[in-house]
Structure formats: structure tokens, C-alpha cells
Amino acid sequence: MLERLRARKAPAQDSLYEFLSIKWILAGITLLPAAILFTFVNVLPILWAIYAGFFNVSPFSREWTWVGLENYFEVIGNPEFWMAMWRSLLFAAGSVTLQLIFGIGIALIINRTFRFATLVRSVIILPYLIPTAVLAFLAKWMGDPQSGILNQILLQTDLITEPIRWFSSFDLAMISVVLTGSWKFTLFVVIMVLARLQGIPEGLYEAATTMGATSYEKFRDITLPNLKGVIFIVLLLRGVWMFNKFDLIFVLTGGGPLGSTTTTSIHAYDVAFTTLQLGRAAAISTLLFIVLATSALLYFRVLEPSQEVDVE
């Protein structure tokens, strides 16, 4: 291989490569693209939101009017916003609880060795590949009050006498949306927990078995402590993502019926594109960002994920 390297040397290219190898030049060409991109698409929009929050942004022209803190006060003083925050919290708490319980359960089951293990593991990844909007349409069809398969089965087996309006009744909509989302996002938990489970040395279990530990004791004293880190990561990441979930709810219910599934993200979208108050939507984004930053702080303080892998 090294001979080939030397043989391929071309003088002009060589001096170019030498120039590219100067430490700071190399640092520049390797790190700058990602850094510029990250600044442009992740950092600037947030700064822009904070800035735009101080203005009345016209939806039709580029006219901006300075209004100071008015947007922020209006958002905070609006009970709708707090209702939406509360629904987001409910939605996130329900989703994360379901996803954690099922995710850990499924991971524990498929971590055992059995026939068809590879097949099962590839099937289990399928839901994660389905776009959330597609899942939402499919769930809407299956839960359709008139001709959805779910109601048909329940009616035929005499479990219910009247079709259930999964996504269009005030009391049920939130639960149905949580269940639908969990069908897909549980797999995220499965994948992460499975990766961690496979990293637990088999010897620990063998030693425990020799000492006469029961399966429950092994789970409590070996498996669970090893999963603590990953459970915390999942709790935070999934918590943050579900708190701000938009696509699933937008397609399934659009925030209805009667606002029973209007979470903060749906509320922010409505403020921006139904009532066309872009400045106020920017203020909501800023507030959401503060919530996110607080959770991130918790993430880094408690867990220090950057230490889980060597940063050298």
C-alpha cells in the first residue's frame, strides 16, 4: 500500500497536498464546513427568533415594527399558551412513559438468543423508517369511525356496540395520539437499550448465577444499574422531542377536537400561519428554546454524555 502511495506521487498534486496538510489549513478545511453550516442552520435561526420576538413582523411585506417586550408579555399572559404547554407536558409524559416501558421490555426480550433473531431484529426496525406523517395517515384510516379496521373488529367481536371515535372525540384524542406515536418511537428506545444491553459483560450474570441469584435479583442488581445512563438519555431526548412534536399531531387531529390536542408546537404554528403573527410565534419559539436549554443543562450536568465516549 505504501509503495503504491509513493508511486502515485505527482509533483504538482504533491505540493498542493503539502499545503493542505499544514495544521491550521487542515483544521480549516475539515472543520469549517460543518462549523459554518451548524452556525447558519442551528444557531442563527435561534438568534433570529429571539430578535424577531421584539418586533411585529408583517406576514406580507418585509416591514418590521419594534414593539419591545410586548410579544413576550402577550404570550405569557395568554391562558391558551399555558394550556398548550400543559398539553405538551401531558403528551410528552404519557408518550415517554409508554415508550420507556415497552422499549425496555422489547429490548430485554429480543436480547435473548433465539431462532430467527436476525429476522426479528430487522422487522423491529421497520416502524422507525416510516415517515411520521405516513404513520399518522395510516392510523387515521385504521381508527376511522365508519370503516376503520379497529372499530370493525371491535364491533364484530361485540366488545363495543358503537364505533369509537378515536381521533375525533374530546376525551380520547390525546390518548389515541400518544398511542399512535408510541408505535413508532418505542423503537428508538429499543435500539438504544439493546445497544447498551449487549455491552454488559456476560461474566457478571454468570458470577451472579453461581452465587445463587434469582433472575429478578440479576435484573435488579446488574441489568437495571447498567441501563440507568441510557434510560436517562432516552428520558431527556424523547421528552424534549415529544414535548415539541408537531407532524404526528398536525396530521392526526390538527390540534382538535376543540383544542384538546393543541400542544405548544401546534399553538405556535397556528399563531404563525393562521393568525399570521410571526413576531409572536418567534417569541413562543424563544420561550420553547429556553425550556430546551434548561433540559439540556440538566442533561450535561447530571449525565455528562460527552464523557461516555472518549473525547480524548
Next chain:
Amino acid sequence: MNPITAVMNWIKPIRFDGDNIPLWNRLEYSLRDKLLNGMITVLLVLIMLAILLPLYWMLSTALTPRAELFDFPVPLFPDNPTLDHFWKVIANSNFLVWYMNSLVVAIGVVLLTVFSATLGGYGLARLELPYKKTYARTILFGYMFPPILLAIPMFIFWRQLNIVNSHVGLILAETAISLPFSLWLMWQNFQRVPNSLEESALMAGATRFRAFVDIALPIAKPGMVAVGVFSFAVSWNQFTIPQVLMIDANHWVVVQGLFSFSKQHSILWGQLMAACFIVIIPPFLFVFFLQKYLLQGFRTGGVK
């Protein structure tokens, strides 16, 4: 064999002496194993059904003629399967335009992400730089950003830059979601590539850049494939950002186009499910064909 011996034989693995032994512990070990395996198998079958049945139902609806969709009871297998819905979806020129838009945007996101994440990952792993921990934290923080939080400010920002309703604008916007984790993955990947290979190339007179191109890059290929598939999936899955940024119907991506099958109160379920099925084909194909690479590439992922 008389009946009593038969019964005795059958319950032999169960102990009946001692009334303080829990039922489970009265069973012979081999019987316990069998029961446990049986239970696990039942659970596995249930899990598989829960995943596969909705997908089956999507396909089944797509193949059922429109007239039979609203039958009661609904047939579990389409009686007269037909590709009608598929033809109608494909013949719908708008759908093809949206599908192409999605493909163009996804390819753009993949190229942009793989390019910058590979270079960045290499730089972070190999060069001695100050504040590495800060970079790690910033990247992981970026990974937490939910799409809606970025989409609304992006709309205001992109409007000023005149890139709303453009492929470039959407590609950039979606890269915000795919880049942080990809960068993290490539950073981890290059850390697992033994530095000694590159060092020996340096000793043999290769420049640093040549060592990167000819040695580090080929070894990091599984990681690059994993990042590519991941960013494709991110872009293909993304509804929130296009819904905010792509207002003009000609610029929609395909998941937005799915809304066109519902008009007022009637939804063309057959066509909608056929369209959904066409939408999920590319990611399924990718994972099917690249599974080997993916497992290798993600194994070094650490956090995800």
C-alpha cells in the same frame, strides 16, 4: 398404559412435597425453560404482529377496489386485488413532482451532511484542538433541537434571504436536523480507525492530507454509509420543516402531497394508502441492501 400412570407421568416434573415452595420453583428446570421459552415466543409473536399488521393493512387497503373498501365486515384479504389505486396515484402528475422534490431534497441533504460530517469528524478526531469538550457539548445540544423550534424562525429568516419555497432553502433547513448526530457519528468513527495506519503513511513520506484521503477515508466508509442513510431517513421523514417552508404546492415534498388525497370530508383512502406505500419503499430498500454497513457504522455511534 392405564390413565392413572399417564396422569402421574404428565405431572412428574411438578413437585408436590413441601407447601412453602412457590409454584414456579416446584417445576423441573427443563419444564421451566420450556415454559419461559413458550412465553417469550408468544410475546415475540405479539410484537411482530403489532408491527406488521398495520403495514399489512396499508398494503391490503391499497389493493382493495374502491367499492369494497366500505364493506361490512371488511374482508381481511382483498377479494379482487387490483393495482387501480397505484395506477391512479402514479398517473397523478402532481404526485410525481412531489416525489421528485422529495428525492432532490433528500439527495441534497445526504451530500451536504456526508461531506461536512466526514471532514468535521476527521478534524475533531485527529487534530489537537483546544475546547474539544465544548464542541462535543454544542453538537449534542444541536442534536436535541426539535424541528418545529427551528422551522418557524427559519421561515422568518429564509424569507429575508428569499429562499422560502426553494430546494436550496429546504436542503439547508433539513441539514440542521441531520448534521449534529452525523457529525457525532463520524467523530466516533474516526476515533475507532487506528491512527497507526496513518502514522506509518506519514513516516513513509505521505502528507497528512494524503493520509486522510487514501487511508482514513476508505476505512471510515461504513460510517459514511450510515450517515448517508441516516440523513436520507431524516429528510424523507421530515414533514414539519417543509410544511412551514414550502407553501407553494408545486414545491411540496411527497409527505405534504399526501394531504391532497383528502378533500373536504371524503378521503380517497385506497389511493392514500397506495401513495403511503410508495413513500415507504425507498427507506425500506436502503436498509435492506445496506444492513451490513449500517450495523458496522452505527455500532460506533455510542449515543444513538
